[in-house]
Amino acid sequence: MGGRLKVEVGVFDQWVLRAQASVEQSLERWVPADAPAELGEAMRYAVLGGGKRLRPLLVLATCEVVRGDLNAALRAACAVELIHAYSLVHDDMPCMDDDVLRRGKPTLHVEYGEAQAMLAGDAMQALAFEVLTPDDGGIAPGLQARLCGLLARSAGHAGMAGGQAIDLASVGLSLNEQALRDMHRRKTGVLLQASVLMGAACGEPDPRAWQALSEYGAAIGLAFQVVDDILDVTQDSAVLGKTAGKDQDANKPTYVSVLGLERARRYAVELRDQAHAALQASGLTHADLLHVLADKVVERDN
Amino acid sequence: MGGRLKVEVGVFDQWVLRAQASVEQSLERWVPADAPAELGEAMRYAVLGGGKRLRPLLVLATCEVVRGDLNAALRAACAVELIHAYSLVHDDMPCMDDDVLRRGKPTLHVEYGEAQAMLAGDAMQALAFEVLTPDDGGIAPGLQARLCGLLARSAGHAGMAGGQAIDLASVGLSLNEQALRDMHRRKTGVLLQASVLMGAACGEPDPRAWQALSEYGAAIGLAFQVVDDILDVTQDSAVLGKTAGKDQDANKPTYVSVLGLERARRYAVELRDQAHAALQASGLTHADLLHVLADKVVERDN
Numbered sequence: 001m002g003g004r005l006k007v008e009v010g011v012f013d014q015w016v017l018r019a020q021a022s023v024e025q026s027l028e029r030w031v032p033a034d035a036p037a038e039l040g041e042a043m044r045y046a047v048l049g050g051g052k053r054l055r056p057l058l059v060l061a062t063c064e065v066v067r068g069d070l071n072a073a074l075r076a077a078c079a080v081e082l083i084h085a086y087s088l089v090h091d092d093m094p095c096m097d098d099d100v101l102r103r104g105k106p107t108l109h110v111e112y113g114e115a116q117a118m119l120a121g122d123a124m125q126a127l128a129f130e131v132l133t134p135d136d137g138g139i140a141p142g143l144q145a146r147l148c149g150l151l152a153r154s155a156g157h158a159g160m161a162g163g164q165a166i167d168l169a170s171v172g173l174s175l176n177e178q179a180l181r182d183m184h185r186r187k188t189g190v191l192l193q194a195s196v197l198m199g200a201a202c203g204e205p206d207p208r209a210w211q212a213l214s215e216y217g218a219a220i221g222l223a224f225q226v227v228d229d230i231l232d233v234t235q236d237s238a239v240l241g242k243t244a245g246k247d248q249d250a251n252k253p254t255y256v257s258v259l260g261l262e263r264a265r266r267y268a269v270e271l272r273d274q275a276h277a278a279l280q281a282s283g284l285t286h287a288d289l290l291h292v293l294a295d296k297v298v299e300r301d302n
Numbered sequence: 303m304g305g306r307l308k309v310e311v312g313v314f315d316q317w318v319l320r321a322q323a324s325v326e327q328s329l330e331r332w333v334p335a336d337a338p339a340e341l342g343e344a345m346r347y348a349v350l351g352g353g354k355r356l357r358p359l360l361v362l363a364t365c366e367v368v369r370g371d372l373n374a375a376l377r378a379a380c381a382v383e384l385i386h387a388y389s390l391v392h393d394d395m396p397c398m399d400d401d402v403l404r405r406g407k408p409t410l411h412v413e414y415g416e417a418q419a420m421l422a423g424d425a426m427q428a429l430a431f432e433v434l435t436p437d438d439g440g441i442a443p444g445l446q447a448r449l450c451g452l453l454a455r456s457a458g459h460a461g462m463a464g465g466q467a468i469d470l471a472s473v474g475l476s477l478n479e480q481a482l483r484d485m486h487r488r489k490t491g492v493l494l495q496a497s498v499l500m501g502a503a504c505g506e507p508d509p510r511a512w513q514a515l516s517e518y519g520a521a522i523g524l525a526f527q528v529v530d531d532i533l534d535v536t537q538d539s540a541v542l543g544k545t546a547g548k549d550q551d552a553n554k555p556t557y558v559s560v561l562g563l564e565r566a567r568r569y570a571v572e573l574r575d576q577a578h579a580a581l582q583a584s585g586l587t588h589a590d591l592l593h594v595l596a597d598k599v600v601e602r603d604n
Contacts, residue, residue, distance in 0.1 A: 035459035036488070039467035043459065090424060095416035114397035115470050118420065119463050122392060125427050126458030133451030144447035149435030156428030157337035157345065161421050165341035168417050186338070 012292045016057060023056040024048070026078050030131050035123065042112045042120040043127070047085045050103035050241075054224070054297070055080045058195035059202075061289040062213060068203025072139040076147050076198040079128040083155045084191060086124035089117055091164065097246065104241040125155070146201050154194035163187025167252070175253040181222065184255075188228070189221030196220075196290075205284070212282030216275045216290060220297050223271035227298055229254035230264050241302060272298040314594045318359060325358040326350070328380050332433050337425070344414045344422035345429070349387045352405035352543075356526070356599070357382045360497035361504075363591035364515060370505025374441040378449050378500040381430040385457045386493060388426035391419055393466065399548065406543040427457070448503050456496035465489025469554065477555040483524065486557075490530070491523030498522075498592075507586070514584030518577045518592060522599050525573035529600055531556035532566050543604060574600040 031047050032040045056077030063073035092099040092107040093114060100110050109117035132139070132147045139147070153159060163186030170183065196217030200210055232247050233256050247254045255264040275294040279287040333349050334342045358379030365375035394401040394409040395416060402412050411419035434441070434449045441449070455461060465488030472485060498519030502512055534549050535558050549556045557566040577596040581589040 032459055035467070036464045037467040037471035039459055039464055087424075090420055093420065095420060116467065118392055118395065118397060119467050119470070121424075122389075122427065122457075123459040123463035125424065126454050126461075126463060129431055129450050129454035130458055133447055133454060135451065141447040142443035144450070145435055145443040148431050148447070148450045149437065152428050152431035152435060155424075156432055157334055157341055157425040159428075161425035161428060162338045162341055165337070165339040165418065165421050168421070169339035 012289065015061075015289065019057055019060045020053050022074060023053050023060075023077050023081065026074055027081065030078060031082075031124075031127065038112065038116065039120060039123060042108060042116050043124055045105075045111060046089050046108045046117075046120055047082065047124065050105070051081070051085070052300075053077075053081060054293075055084055055192060055195040057293060058192065058217070058220075058290075059199040061293055062196045062199025063202040065284055065287050065290055066200055066203030066205045066209065066213075068199065068201075069139070069143070070202070072143055072147070073199055073202040075131050075134070075139060076151075076202065077195075079131045079147070079151055080191065080195050080198060082124045082128040082131065083151060083160070086121040086128075087155075087160055087164070089121040089124070093117060096164075096168070099243055099246065101243050102241070128155075143201065147198055150194050150198050150201060154190045159186055159190035159194070160188075163190070170253055172251045173253060175258065177258055180253055180255065180258050183253075184225040185218070185222060188225045189218060192221035192224055193217030205282075209282045209284050212278045212284070213290075215278040216282070216294070219271045219275035219278060220294050223268050223275065223294070224297050226255045226264055226268045226271065227300065229256050230261065230268065231300075231302065232256070233261070235302065268298050314591065317363075317591065321359055321362045322355050324376060325355050325362075325379050325383065328376055329383065332380060333384075333426075333429065340414065340418065341422060341425060344410060344418050345426055347407075347413060348391050348410045348419075348422055349384065349426065352407070353383070353387070354602075355379075355383060356595075357386055357494060357497040359595060360494065360519070360522075360592075361501040363595055364498045364501025365504040367586055367589050367592055368502055368505030368507045368511065368515075370501065370503075371441070371445070372504070374445055374449070375501055375504040377433050377436070377441060378453075378504065379497075381433045381449070381453055382493065382497050382500060384426045384430040384433065385453060385462070388423040388430075389457075389462055389466070391423040391426070395419060398466075398470070401545055401548065403545050404543070430457075445503065449500055452496050452500050452503060456492045461488055461492035461496070462490075465492070472555055474553045475555060477560065479560055482555055482557065482560050485555075486527040487520070487524060490527045491520060494523035494526055495519030511584045511586050514580045514586070517580040518584070518596070521573045521577035521580060522596050525570050525577065525596070526599050528557045528566055528570045528573065529602065531558050532563065532570065533602075533604065534558070535563070537604060570600050 027047055031044050034040055059073050059077040059080060063070055088102060089108045091097050092102055093109050100107055129148055133144050163183055166183040167187055196213050200213045272294050276291060279291055329349055333346050336342055361375050361379040361382060365372055390404060391410045393399050394404055395411050402409055431450055435446050465485055468485040469489055498515050502515045574596050581593055
């Protein structure tokens, strides 16, 4: 690996900081402060100033790797983050996970009430598609359509929302590994994979590179969730910025409950290696950012 | 009016039946039966076999009037209905209007539980954008982008979701007429107007016709809500298929509470006349379907 890896750790960290700052700045501009009746405040509370912005980083890194249109990618990055943030808002509500802590702050419904939280989530989903369809020619219309399609499919019944429905239905069940993988792939994996593909769509990768990036996205999408399950039992709430141990408390099947902690750890490393192998097979010569991002997904502690 | 009106009532009714059938058939195909963990069933329960399909009719009628692409319009019609249907599901939830009856059936959360209802609504919003972005070239990419943009803006913070936030905040307040109009314009008017504009976007109306159709849409959008407020106090639940008198019970400002019943009725007729006048000014020669639809919006009894 060392030989192929041209980005140094300090350089990578600087890239991350710059990318996060530009996402933050753009969200700051696009999430409206002036939406009526505190709806804007609620949306901004849920979106701004928090999170690792992993999905935006994947969009932007992939766009850089395929030398694509970075302006379009910045919109795609914010759109996918809006979908992610809305899903957290709805997921935290009393009828779902009933959680009170998120990114180290009270959850949105605790702060603004349930009705406003539901509406803010709904408006954030719509805003994702608004951000992808600027009137000003900032993204070519064909690319707008492509990005909307990728995002909608990953957020909907076949992706994230479907995964959450399975999650809901599987409380107290002992899923086998395949059923667990299917749930996690939909619940978190598909949106992470879509982040990679949206970044790829901002350039013109050949079919082989597209396929490899899709496999990379699938591998780190699943790795992310395996690590999430591990952190849920090994870290405390202060480090996570959200309630630790809640899957266990809710009697939800996780990679730790199904595989055990050690096998779950080995599986995360395997998936990282799969992601690296996909990059190697992609024919893309400067995929270092994605290589290191795969490492970070597995090595993170929150 | 009689002179300009070339569509006969029987002909119009037949057009409506055909249009409704083709919308129903398409929704039947596009709302998935196989989404996991009953999510598909919940979505279908909320979307299929109910409602007047007014928004789809506006999309399709406008597309016919501008001689646009009817395949694209059928997708737009279903997309806007999906947004409308999801908004009803979320609106009926206990943290919002807490309603148990919709289209003559128990509301979705009563039938499937709150969590599933929230997820189904979320997935329906995503599905709207999936329907607008087919992979098969069924809609030109530029038009896909245009339709996604129109729909997202009408559903989001500046449109429907924003209107609902105002609605939420105005319980027990006595709004003046301007504030009430702003709330209703956003809450229901903007999506009805967007239905007209999405139909228009499927063709190539000149700027004058586009502007006139936009005014037509704004007028009937508001008329629809004025009539809704009237029906809420003059009809019973059996006729409405939803709980009657609930705005009054919830102490919400309405056109009836602000203007009184008689002035509200006169205002609805005024708005219909404005809609007719906009059509007259459009330069479009065969706008009869839209002319009659404006009548129907005002004359309906449920």
